[in-house]
Amino acid sequence: MLDDFLVRAALAGLGVALAAGPLGCLVVWRRMAYFGDATAHAAMLGVALALAFDVSIFAGVLVVSMLMATLVSTLSGRGFAMDTLLGVLAHSAIAFGLVAVSFLSGVRIDLMAYLFGDILAVSKGDLAIIWGGAALVLALLAWRWQALLTATLNPDLAQASGLDPRREQLVLTVALALVVAVAIKVVGSLLIAALMIIPAATARPLARTPEGMALTAAGIGAVSALGGLQGSLWFDTPTGPSMVCIAALLFLVTLLLDGLRRDLAQRRAGRTSG
Amino acid sequence: MSPLVRLTGASASLGAQEVLSGVDLRIDRGEIVTIVGPNGSGKSTLMRVIIGAVPLRQGRLEHAPGLRIGYVPQKLHIDPTLPMTVRRFLSLPRRVSDAAAAEALTHAGGAGLAGRQMSDLSGGQFQRVLLARALLNRPDLLILDEATQGLDQPGSAAFYRLIEQLRTELGCGVLMVSHELHVVMAASDRVICLNHHVCCEGAPEHVASAPEYRALFGTGTQGALALYRHQHDHHHDEGCSHGDHDHAHDHDHDADAPKTHSHEAR
Numbered sequence: 001m002l003d004d005f006l007v008r009a010a011l012a013g014l015g016v017a018l019a020a021g022p023l024g025c026l027v028v029w030r031r032m033a034y035f036g037d038a039t040a041h042a043a044m045l046g047v048a049l050a051l052a053f054d055v056s057i058f059a060g061v062l063v064v065s066m067l068m069a070t071l072v073s074t075l076s077g078r079g080f081a082m083d084t085l086l087g088v089l090a091h092s093a094i095a096f097g098l099v100a101v102s103f104l105s106g107v108r109i110d111l112m113a114y115l116f117g118d119i120l121a122v123s124k125g126d127l128a129i130i131w132g133g134a135a136l137v138l139a140l141l142a143w144r145w146q147a148l149l150t151a152t153l154n155p156d157l158a159q160a161s162g163l164d165p166r167r168e169q170l171v172l173t174v175a176l177a178l179v180v181a182v183a184i185k186v187v188g189s190l191l192i193a194a195l196m197i198i199p200a201a202t203a204r205p206l207a208r209t210p211e212g213m214a215l216t217a218a219g220i221g222a223v224s225a226l227g228g229l230q231g232s233l234w235f236d237t238p239t240g241p242s243m244v245c246i247a248a249l250l251f252l253v254t255l256l257l258d259g260l261r262r263d264l265a266q267r268r269a270g271r272t273s274g
Numbered sequence: 275m276s277p278l279v280r281l282t283g284a285s286a287s288l289g290a291q292e293v294l295s296g297v298d299l300r301i302d303r304g305e306i307v308t309i310v311g312p313n314g315s316g317k318s319t320l321m322r323v324i325i326g327a328v329p330l331r332q333g334r335l336e337h338a339p340g341l342r343i344g345y346v347p348q349k350l351h352i353d354p355t356l357p358m359t360v361r362r363f364l365s366l367p368r369r370v371s372d373a374a375a376a377e378a379l380t381h382a383g384g385a386g387l388a389g390r391q392m393s394d395l396s397g398g399q400f401q402r403v404l405l406a407r408a409l410l411n412r413p414d415l416l417i418l419d420e421a422t423q424g425l426d427q428p429g430s431a432a433f434y435r436l437i438e439q440l441r442t443e444l445g446c447g448v449l450m451v452s453h454e455l456h457v458v459m460a461a462s463d464r465v466i467c468l469n470h471h472v473c474c475e476g477a478p479e480h481v482a483s484a485p486e487y488r489a490l491f492g493t494g495t496q497g498a499l500a501l502y503r504h505q506h507d508h509h510h511d512e513g514c515s516h517g518d519h520d521h522a523h524d525h526d527h528d529a530d531a532p533k534t535h536s537h538e539a540r
Contacts, residue, residue: 031353146365146366146369149367150367152356153352153356153366154347154350156345157347157366158367160325160327160343160344161343161367161411200355204355207357209357209362210357210362211362213357
């Protein structure tokens with residue numbers, strides 16, 4: 001079954017989506033959407049370094065993403081607003097990455113594959129890395145969930161309960177770097193953040209609790225991944241971007257439905273009171 | 275009896291600015307200690323030092339072994355993207371049973387709120403839920419940072435009565451910061467007047483009549499207290515014995531400061 005490239009692609013997409021959904025919720029709650037971007041863009045530099053030093057792309061991307069995420073955590077709150085800092089770092093990282101790749105003479109690499117992913121070329125080995133990484137991220141999030149949630153609400157509240165908010169930030173940083181490293185093959189470094197942020201944003205109006213939102217986001221991510229794969233076959237479109245398009249359409253639909261629901265509730269309330 | 279918390283010669287900075295210097299503080303089980311001081315005097319930083327969120331630059335912080343702190347922060351902004359029911363909030367960071375959650379809510383005067391979204395609560399309800407969450411930890415020390423912000427006068431008076439009652443029931447120590455001096459002072463065993471250092475401290479009547487306190491606050495009625503920022507003389511002798519804090523706003527009718535809270539404690 002795994003010999004079919006479509007089956008491998010579907011499994012790869014599912015693996016990334018299931019981990020990216022819940023992680024994306026934490027990223028959204030903490031207003032770190034661009035933090036994900038910066039980490040993902042650093043992946044380009046990781047690809048270049050991995051090729052230069054002849055180590056696996058996964059390892060290169062993981063290390064550089066982790067360094068980037070740590071750098072952003074450390075530099076934040078030192079005189080620059082977070083968005084400025086991320087703007088500088090994210091774009092510098094991708095520029096340095098592209099320049100570094102151009103130095104690699106003799107190596108012919110398909111840049112597009114790393115920017116936009118090439119899910120149809122996923123091998124059995126890639127699949128093992130993707131599912132291993134996704135399982136690790138989910139296990140990490142499940143283990144630290146209560147602490148992460150408390151620290152997200154208010155760092156002082158966590159501190160007073162004997163938790164260390166900086167440790168939870170580190171857990172999140174590691175999880176983020178892992179997801180970026182496993183997802184680069186699937187959606188590429190430009191669209192990884194989209195797979196984290198859009199399903200989470202889509203899940204928000206549908207959920208009443210944090211867990212509900214995390215599970216819904218995972219589900220929406222899975223539907224987007226499979227839908228995007230199917231769509232790309234029907235319309236002969238690039239697969240990674242098609243997945244993001246499906247996620248965006250789902251966002252639009254829930255937004256409209258939620259607006260409609262509120263409108264109805266308001267009218268009903270207006271009728272009973274007036 | 276060993277204190278719940280003891281601070282000795284504590285100094286702390288935020289960025290380059292020294293916010294606390296040489297603060298000594300001790301809180302015992304079963305007492306209500308209130309910290310008063312003008313805006314920017316380091317009250318919230320002192321709370322954050324005690325919970326361990328701000329490191330000390332100098333001095334020492336000692337907690338009683340196994341100290342459990344129930345913390346009610348000054349404000350808790352819940353991001354609108356985070357869905358959170360009251361019931362779920364009470365299970366952070368430790369999961370609690372429905373029965374325990376309901377009991378804590380009733381205790382804090384928020385019975386029946388469990389199913390609501392945190393974002394839909396009124397200011398008073400929100401504070402009660404925060405208090406209920408702090409109680410679920412079975413705290414030895416309850417820390418309230420401006421817990422009545424956004425409550426009206428009767429609401430905050432009721433809130434402080436509740437704190438007093440909880441202290442009696444649970445036997446915990448209470449440390450709070452407040453702007454509502456007269457109400458707070460009526461409910462406190464000990465008041466500490468803070469302006470980067472401890473200006474004076476003692477029983478409410480004592481502090482209210484101390485010149486340092488009067489210099490910082492004047493006195494006021496009906497909670498409409500003006501808080502005066504001023505240049506404070508940082509060269510104190512021991513205690514509250516001198517009065518070099520004369521201010522134009524120190525009017526005659528303020529002279530009976532200890533009495534002003536007696537008609538507030540209705």
